[in-house]
Amino acid sequence: MSTLALPESPHGLNHQLVDELLAVPDHGSKIVVRAVGLTKVYRTASHETHALRGASLTVKRGEYIAIMGPSGSGKSTLFNLVGALSRPTSGKVYIDQVDIAQLDHDELAWLRCRKIGYIFQTYNLLRVMTCLENVMLPMAFAGLDSDTARDKAAWLLERVGLGHRILHKPTELSGGQQQRCAIARALANSPDIVLADEPTGNLDSRTGEEMIALLAQLQHDLGVTVISATHDHKMLQRADRILWIQDGLIVKDGKPADLELPGAH
Ligand SMILES: Nc1ncnc2c1ncn2[C@@H]1O[C@H](COP(=O)(O)OP(=O)(O)OP(=O)(O)O)[C@@H](O)[C@H]1O
Numbered sequence: 001m002s003t004l005a006l007p008e009s010p011h012g013l014n015h016q017l018v019d020e021l022l023a024v025p026d027h028g029s030k031i032v033v034r035a036v037g038l039t040k041v042y043r044t045a046s047h048e049t050h051a052l053r054g055a056s057l058t059v060k061r062g063e064y065i066a067i068m069g070p071s072g073s074g075k076s077t078l079f080n081l082v083g084a085l086s087r088p089t090s091g092k093v094y095i096d097q098v099d100i101a102q103l104d105h106d107e108l109a110w111l112r113c114r115k116i117g118y119i120f121q122t123y124n125l126l127r128v129m130t131c132l133e134n135v136m137l138p139m140a141f142a143g144l145d146s147d148t149a150r151d152k153a154a155w156l157l158e159r160v161g162l163g164h165r166i167l168h169k170p171t172e173l174s175g176g177q178q179q180r181c182a183i184a185r186a187l188a189n190s191p192d193i194v195l196a197d198e199p200t201g202n203l204d205s206r207t208g209e210e211m212i213a214l215l216a217q218l219q220h221d222l223g224v225t226v227i228s229a230t231h232d233h234k235m236l237q238r239a240d241r242i243l244w245i246q247d248g249l250i251v252k253d254g255k256p257a258d259l260e261l262p263g264a265h
């Protein structure tokens, strides 16, 4: 197990405890996510949409992956399947070599709570709660005692540059600050994988760039795997690998410098 070096904190945190909680797991295998032949068909009364038509991907532990492609190409659908938020019509998703279709209700809840952290375009913070409480919430679900959860939430909020706003509610924050809070919340239970769907979609260009850099920094410092579905070409400067999706198929997969992508500068 490797652990993180913690910065000095004005909150008088129990550093040893937080250090243990943030220990980076070492599971041996390098492959953290594997998807094989994913298809997804959405059916309504009058229409059938083939959102994914056989997408396969492999993600190594600690990679920063960007899933890119035109609107409607299947990015969010793929995000939802890899994040165990919906089931494929056919194909398999393996997280840490476990076929998630085999998991029962409780095991899936554990996976969503402990193994994966989610970040969404619209932040999805609870408006009635402070930043601190929003970040503590997943830890409460995971059964952590509230003193420890408070310490860790304060540390995470400081880590994402929001240490001076921990008692503010989301409505009292800028979009970028809300997304920082959502990033801290995604990291609450020290997940192996952080999934982000259009994390910069509601932000101006400069704030979006800050968010992309922050995710890269956290990926580097905490050893988490980051998978981001995004339109944002600024991601090309940070991502280790781009998966380019078109009409429900991954048509390109490689390092940003090696790919010729539509609209990339
Ligand atoms: N719940 C749903 N019911 C029916 N069709 C859906 C549903 N969700 C997505 N679709 C359709 O599936 C296709 C892929 O959608 P998806 O949201 O995955 O695209 P996307 O690449 O994330 O697009 P965007 O960049 O606009 O977010 C689209 O044609 C969309 O209309």
Ligand SMILES: [Mg+2]
Residues within 6 Å of the ligand: 075, 076, 077, 198
């Ligand atoms: Mg989408």
